[in-house]
Amino acid sequence: xxxxTVIGLETHVxxxxxxxxxCSCTTEFGGxxxxxxxPVCTGMPGTLPVxxxxxxxFAAKAGLALNCEITRYNKFDRKNYFYPDxxxxxxxxxxxxxIARNGRVSIQTGTEEKDIxxxxxxxxxxxxxxxxxxxxxxxxxxxxxxxxxxIEIVTEPDFRxxxxxxxxxxxxxxxxxxxxxxxxxxxxxxxxxxxxLSVRPAGSAELATxxxxxxxxxxxxxxxxxxxxxxxxxxxxxEGKRVIQETRRWDDNKDATFSMRSKENAQDYxxxxxxxxxxLELSEEYLDRLRSEQPEMAQxxxxxxxxQYGLPEYDADILTSQKALVDFFEETVALGAPAKEVSNWxxxxxxxxLKDEELEPKDMKLTPANLAKLIRxxxxxxxxxxxxxxxFRAIFPDNADxxxxxxxxxxxxxxxxxxxxxxxxxxxxxxxxxxxxxKAGNQKVMGFLVGQVMKELKGKAxxxxxxxxxxxxxxx
Amino acid sequence: xxxxxxxxxxxxxxxxxKGEVSPVEATRAALEQxxxxxxxxxxxxxxxxxxxxxxxxxxxxxxxxxLTAPLAGVPLSIKDNICTKxxxxxxxxxxxxxxxxxxxxxLVEKLDALGAVPLGKLNMDEFAMxxxxxxxxxxxxxxxxxxxxxxxxxxxxxxxxxAARSCWYAIGSDTGGSIRQPxxxxxxTGIKPTYGTVSRYGLIAYASSLDQMGPLARDxxxxxxxxxxxMGKDPRDGTSLDVPAGGLLAGLTGDVRGMKIGIPADCxxxxxxxxVMKSVLAVADVLKARGAELVEFTFPVMEYVVPTYYIIAAAxxxxxxxxxxxxxYGWRAEGYEDLTDLYSKTRTEGFGAEVKRRILLGTFVLSxxxxxxxxxxxxxxxxxxxxxxxxxxxxxxLMLTPVAPTTAPKIGESxxxxxxxxxxxxxxxxxxxxxxxxxxxxxxxDSKGMPIGAQLIGPALGEAKVLNAAHAFQLDxxxxxxxxxxxxxx
Numbered sequence: 001x002x003x004x005t006v007i008g009l010e011t012h013v014x015x016x017x018x019x020x021x022x023c024s025c026t027t028e029f030g031g032x033x034x035x036x037x038x039p040v041c042t043g044m045p046g047t048l049p050v051x052x053x054x055x056x057x058f059a060a061k062a063g064l065a066l067n068c069e070i071t072r073y074n075k076f077d078r079k080n081y082f083y084p085d086x087x088x089x090x091x092x093x094x095x096x097x098x099i100a101r102n103g104r105v106s107i108q109t110g111t112e113e114k115d116i117x118x119x120x121x122x123x124x125x126x127x128x129x130x131x132x133x134x135x136x137x138x139x140x141x142x143x144x145x146x147x148x149x150x151i152e153i154v155t156e157p158d159f160r161x162x163x164x165x166x167x168x169x170x171x172x173x174x175x176x177x178x179x180x181x182x183x184x185x186x187x188x189x190x191x192x193x194x195x196x197l198s199v200r201p202a203g204s205a206e207l208a209t210x211x212x213x214x215x216x217x218x219x220x221x222x223x224x225x226x227x228x229x230x231x232x233x234x235x236x237x238x239e240g241k242r243v244i245q246e247t248r249r250w251d252d253n254k255d256a257t258f259s260m261r262s263k264e265n266a267q268d269y270x271x272x273x274x275x276x277x278x279x280l281e282l283s284e285e286y287l288d289r290l291r292s293e294q295p296e297m298a299q300x301x302x303x304x305x306x307x308q309y310g311l312p313e314y315d316a317d318i319l320t321s322q323k324a325l326v327d328f329f330e331e332t333v334a335l336g337a338p339a340k341e342v343s344n345w346x347x348x349x350x351x352x353x354l355k356d357e358e359l360e361p362k363d364m365k366l367t368p369a370n371l372a373k374l375i376r377x378x379x380x381x382x383x384x385x386x387x388x389x390x391x392f393r394a395i396f397p398d399n400a401d402x403x404x405x406x407x408x409x410x411x412x413x414x415x416x417x418x419x420x421x422x423x424x425x426x427x428x429x430x431x432x433x434x435x436x437x438x439k440a441g442n443q444k445v446m447g448f449l450v451g452q453v454m455k456e457l458k459g460k461a462x463x464x465x466x467x468x469x470x471x472x473x474x475x476x
Numbered sequence: 477x478x479x480x481x482x483x484x485x486x487x488x489x490x491x492x493x494k495g496e497v498s499p500v501e502a503t504r505a506a507l508e509q510x511x512x513x514x515x516x517x518x519x520x521x522x523x524x525x526x527x528x529x530x531x532x533x534x535x536x537x538x539x540x541x542x543l544t545a546p547l548a549g550v551p552l553s554i555k556d557n558i559c560t561k562x563x564x565x566x567x568x569x570x571x572x573x574x575x576x577x578x579x580x581x582x583l584v585e586k587l588d589a590l591g592a593v594p595l596g597k598l599n600m601d602e603f604a605m606x607x608x609x610x611x612x613x614x615x616x617x618x619x620x621x622x623x624x625x626x627x628x629x630x631x632x633x634x635x636x637x638x639a640a641r642s643c644w645y646a647i648g649s650d651t652g653g654s655i656r657q658p659x660x661x662x663x664x665t666g667i668k669p670t671y672g673t674v675s676r677y678g679l680i681a682y683a684s685s686l687d688q689m690g691p692l693a694r695d696x697x698x699x700x701x702x703x704x705x706x707m708g709k710d711p712r713d714g715t716s717l718d719v720p721a722g723g724l725l726a727g728l729t730g731d732v733r734g735m736k737i738g739i740p741a742d743c744x745x746x747x748x749x750x751x752v753m754k755s756v757l758a759v760a761d762v763l764k765a766r767g768a769e770l771v772e773f774t775f776p777v778m779e780y781v782v783p784t785y786y787i788i789a790a791a792x793x794x795x796x797x798x799x800x801x802x803x804x805y806g807w808r809a810e811g812y813e814d815l816t817d818l819y820s821k822t823r824t825e826g827f828g829a830e831v832k833r834r835i836l837l838g839t840f841v842l843s844x845x846x847x848x849x850x851x852x853x854x855x856x857x858x859x860x861x862x863x864x865x866x867x868x869x870x871x872x873x874l875m876l877t878p879v880a881p882t883t884a885p886k887i888g889e890s891x892x893x894x895x896x897x898x899x900x901x902x903x904x905x906x907x908x909x910x911x912x913x914x915x916x917x918x919x920x921x922d923s924k925g926m927p928i929g930a931q932l933i934g935p936a937l938g939e940a941k942v943l944n945a946a947h948a949f950q951l952d953x954x955x956x957x958x959x960x961x962x963x964x965x966x
Contacts, residue, residue: 039579043799045572045680046559046581050714080795080842082819089798141803270842272851275685275792277714 001238002202005230006210007159007195008119011172012150013182014126014190015058020147021125022049022092027149029188033131033142041147043088048276051076055149056099056280058181059123061290062151063100065175065297066118071099072282076123076274081267084141085128093152095271098122105175107167116168117156124150151181157196157207162226166219169193174298177323183362186218193222198243199233209243213257215250225250229257301326309339318347324361331368337375345371349389353396365399374402384462387411414461417469420453424469427452438474446470478505482959485550485644485698486725492538492549499531499538499549503593506551506643510595513640513961517617518633520556521564522596527551534591546701546725548591553643555634556597557604558689559678560584567680568612569602571826572806581678582710583647583689590705595643599633602828603797604654604682606630607897608890611830616887619662620960621926625884628658634692635662641961645693645702649679651686652785653879653904656916659692660879660929663918665946665956666692667699670937671911672717674703675710681796683789684715686908695956696917696946700724703939719937727940730948733767735941738872740775743903749882755920755928756878762952763876763945771872777864777906780857782898785905786834787841787854794838800826833894858909865910865935874945875933877903879916883926903931913939917946918955927955 020027023040040047056074063070075097078090103118126148132139153172159165173191176182184191198210213229216222228250233243248257296304298320305316319329325346332342350371354361374391377383383391383406395405406412414420427449428435438445453466480488480497491497507524531551537543554560557567559577561584566572580588587594601611609632610616617632619625620640627636631648635658638646648655650668659666668690679689691702701724708721737760744753760770802808802822809821827835841850868875881900890897907914912933919930930949934942950956 039577042804044577044579044805045565045567045575045799046577046678047579048677048713048715050712078795080798082798082801084801084803084815087799087804089801090795268844270795270839270844270847272791272795272842272847273855275683275715276681 003199003230003234004202004204005160005197005199005226006157006207007165007197007226008157008210009153009155009159009165009168010194010196011153011169012192013062013153013176013184015055015149015151016180016182017052017054017058017149019052019054021052021055021123021149022147025147029190031144033140034144036144037146042143043146049092051277051280052149055123056282057290058149058179059099059121059151060282060287061179061294062153062176062181063103063121064287064290064294065179066100066103066105066121066153068100068103068118068121070282070287071097071101073097074099074280074282076277077271078274079269079271081269083127084139085130085146087128087141087143087146091125091127092274092277093124094122096273105168105171107164107171109161109163109167114158114164116158116164119154119156121151121153124152126150157198157210162223165195165222165226169219169222174321174323178295178297178326180295180323185360189217192216195222195226195229197226197229197233199230199237209245211243211245211257212247213250214247214260215252217252221250221252224255225257228255232257309333309343311339311343315340315343315347319343322361324364328361328368332372332375335369335372337372341375342371345375345392349392350396353393357397364396366396367399370395370399370402377402377406381415381462382406382412384413384460386463387413387459410458411460414457415465417465420457420461420465420469423453423456424466424473427456428473435474446474449474478508480505481509481641483644484694485552486546486701488644489546489548489550489701492535493544495539499535499551499593500528502549503527503531503551503595506595509640510637510642513620513642515618515623516620516636516640516642517615518599518627518636518640518642519553520566520568520597520599520612520614520633523563523594524596526563527593527595531593534593537591543591545590545705547645547705549593550644551593551595552587553595553598553634553637553646554584555600555631555646555648557600557649557680557682558584558647559680560594560597564597565680566597566613567603568600568614569800569827569831570613570807571800571822575806577678579678581689582675582712583706584678586706587647598631598637598646598648601630601632601654602831603680603793604630604649604651605793605830605834607653607657607900608885608887609633609636609658610887610891611828613828618887619884619926621663622884622924625886625926626661626890628661628880628884630654630658631666631692632658635659635664635666638662638664638692638694639960641959645691645698647689647702648692649682649687649689650908650914651682651789652901652908655690655692656879656904656914656929656931657901659916660918660931661884661927663927663929663955663958663960664692665695665699665915665917665950666690667703667913667915667939667942668907669703669707669939670717670913671908672715673707673719673721673937673939675708675713675716677710677712681792683792684796685792686785686789688908695950696915696943697725697728699915700728700943700947703943724940724943728944728947730766730944730951732763732945732948735763735768735874735945736771736872737763737768737945738868738875739770739772740868740875740877741772742775742778743877747881747899747902748878749922751922752878752880752882752928756876756930759919759930759949760876762949766948766952768945773868773871775864775868777861778902781861781906781909782902784854784857784861785901785909786837786898787850788858788909790834790838791842791851791854792838794835794842797827797831797835802826830891830894861906862910865906865912865933869935873934873941874938877931877933879903879929879931883922883924883928907931907933912936913942915942915946917949918958919949919953920955921958927958
């Protein structure tokens with residue numbers, strides 16, 4: 001029998017607001033345990049939440065970008081459960097009136113296009129973290145993450161393959177980055193994904209019993225977990241067994257999912273309206289303003305890059321794949337650097353450096369101003385391309401000033417024709433046999449002679465000028 | 477007993493400003509009185525040294541003209557569910573043993589800024605759950621009028637301390653009558669203002685949608701002065717209202733001419749003690765003699781108010797009290813085996829019976845399958861109760877009702893029958909459900925010599941009317957001037 005995999009996603013995204021959802025603590029990742037918290041986010045008795053307006057704005061912007069209907073009359077609800085990382089013993093979330101509903105995201109896999117329906121998007125607060133110290137066999141609480149704002153985006157069960165899931169997540173990531181509402185760093189947990197999966201005979205329209213997989217910390221883990229869980233469920237059914245509705249934990253090291261809790265043991269969260277937060281009404285004018293602030297997304301921008309800057313599709317595609325690259329590109333071009341030149345540097349040298357140093361573009365220290373400076377120095381004939389590549393490599397890690405670096409290391413191009421001619425004389429005098437070889441018909445020797453001249457000039461001469469001088473000398 | 481103890485808070489404030497009494501003298505007098513009245517068990521914590529230090533500093537500032545508020549330098553006491561920085565705040569519960577908040581409630585900050593002198597923390601029903609102050613982990617507070625009787629609750633310590641002249645005013649909290657009912661039982665004046673007018677930041681929540689803080693004092697004028705100081709929008713409380721604060725004291729003219737006093741017939745029926753009924757209705761006559769009009773009407777929601785209140789309050793409480801789990805602060809059980817055991821043992825040992833009863837009730841009404849039948853329905857009925865008040869205030873300016881069906885019962889009588897105790901909240905809980913201002917003032921004594929209280933209910937933000945009517949009544953009567961301490965001395 002052929003089987004069809006049916007997948008729905010629940011994605012938690014940390015919003016990139018400066019402060020937490022209900023207090024003014026920083027949302028910054030890291031920090032010594034319990035240094036980014038206050039009586040409010042640790043739920044001390046008597047404290048009260050006050051909604052950060054930026055959170056609502058970011059959530060509404062995300063909802064609009066995902067083509068959702070925005071809820072005008074918003075309320076928060078409490079989800080009650082006991083756990084030491086949840087200091088109030090309830091999470092403030094939205095159950096009854098999520099801020100956005102009924103959206104859709106179009107994705108592309110290969111040549112195929114498809115719409116994924118968004119069931120809802122709601123705001124909530126993150127919980128803290130438990131850290132187990134095996135030396136003293138104690139578990140400690142770190143409340144730094146408590147109250148970091150999240151949106152949870154729930155899709156309909158519209159995916160049929162891991163490829164579709166990844167395509168959706170990439171689109172979602174790009175959209176949220178373009179909006180500037182999240183940095184979507186999976187490794188720091190600012191984008192987390194739970195996968196609901198079931199299998200059914202191909203052609204069936206009914207939804208079979210599903211499992212929910214958690215702890216998926218990379219796109220790779222998601223793909224592998226989907227493959228594993230699909231196989232596991234098919235095997236169960238083919239053996240005549242039943243799939244149990246349960247939550248399963250993906251173990252990246254064991255390459256398998258393991259049962260966490262079954263539906264029978266599911267908790268009753270006793271949701272009820274959060275009495276400490278009055279309802280939030282979003283006016284039409286407010287939403288109009290947010291609509292007008294929606295940025296140009298990847299697809300539109302890619303087309304514009306090809307048209308406006310005459311970039312090849314390949315360049316435009318890569319540059320628009322990440323908001324950080326777009327920002328870098330546009331800022332550098334705005335500083336007067338030619339678009340294709342900027343694109344070449346970014347797609348070539350920059351990508352190599354990022355890959356070698358395992359960096360995300362948004363974590364890079366190099367600034368557009370500095371790259372623009374480097375490009376200008378080439379255009380002005382102050383350094384040659386080879387030197388520029390070396391300079392780029394040197395300034396990339398800490399954004400050392402290109403101009404100063406070139407000066408400090410005496411890398412400026414030698415544009416003194418007399419000096420070049422003088423060095424050519426010296427090189428010819430020192431390499432009489434090579435010159436003789438050339439005259440005997442060995443054309444390759446010219447490259448050697450040029451190299452020798454460049455070496456004498458410490459690589460700082462304009463290669464064209466050196467070539468020219470050597471050729472003339474040989475021919476003359 | 478020192479004579480200054482018989483002054484009202486405003487009289488003492490005036491004497492301090494004139495230099496006739498120093499805040500230190502007043503504080504000493506109060507501390508001596510607290511010591512003399514120790515048997516009342518009205519306090520859970522005293523901060524005598526801090527109070528004296530503070531009184532001295534405040535006295536200097538008053539003399540220098542830096543503090544000019546009517547209540548500057550006047551000592552007060554604060555209910556133990558209100559956060560006071562670095563001072564034990566336990567909600568009279570074992571589970572908060574040793575808890576000293578690292579912050580002050582907004583209300584405490586405001587009083588601090590005007591030069592108030594806090595003496596200590598007041599006993600209460602555990603987590604404000606109760607009508608007698610018998611559920612306190614620190615033992616019951618006794619009614620200063622009769623030590624064998626309860627002071628009411630949950631702000632029983634506050635009412636008892638004011639009645640016993642141990643402080644000039646107190647801050648209590650009121651979720652279903654917890655300021656008004658003890659004020660009635662102890663013969664003092666107390667007001668629960670409109671929901672949202674006093675910031676709840678720093679009030680340890682029982683039922684967030686119903687809780688409000690307010691003063692208990694010698695008379696309506698003192699209450700007005702306290703409210704002037706503590707009302708107003710607080711950026712730390714999203715439910716606080718952006719309404720102009722102040723002006724209540726200045727508005728006390730005693731002029732009630734043309735004011736329509738509504739008398740809801742459904743509040744004067746079965747179950748109301750005849751002596752209480754007579755005294756409360758007599759309030760109407762006093763106000764009428766001053767030119768008010770009386771309007772009678774039906775108020776057909778009374779049978780729903782108690783169940784609605786207990787469902788909503790218990791539901792919110794079950795969630796609000798979940799944070800007390802032994803992990804972060806307060807009491808932690810010893811000898812637990814794992815996390816669940818830590819939670820279970822801590823909460824079993826840390827909470828008293830009444831708190832557990834309400835947590836169970838609240839957990840039940842929010843449970844899957846029961847939510848619609850109980851909690852959701854209660855919210856709907858809450859809407860109907862609000863509507864009934866709206867209708868009533870279409871016919872009158874204020875409503876006059878009893879505060880409680882009887883005067884203070886004997887210690888031990890109520891806890892044996894919780895349902896009966898819940899039903900005694902019938903006249904007060906509806907005011908919280910509708911978020912309205914409600915004031916309780918002394919209006920007589922029963923044949924056992926126990927104080928009787930009358931309740932004045934106003935429309936939302938109608939504090940000025942409520943206080944003015946009470947002030948008018950107090951201009952013509954002296955029930956509020958009676959003191960159990962003088963009675964004892966005689």
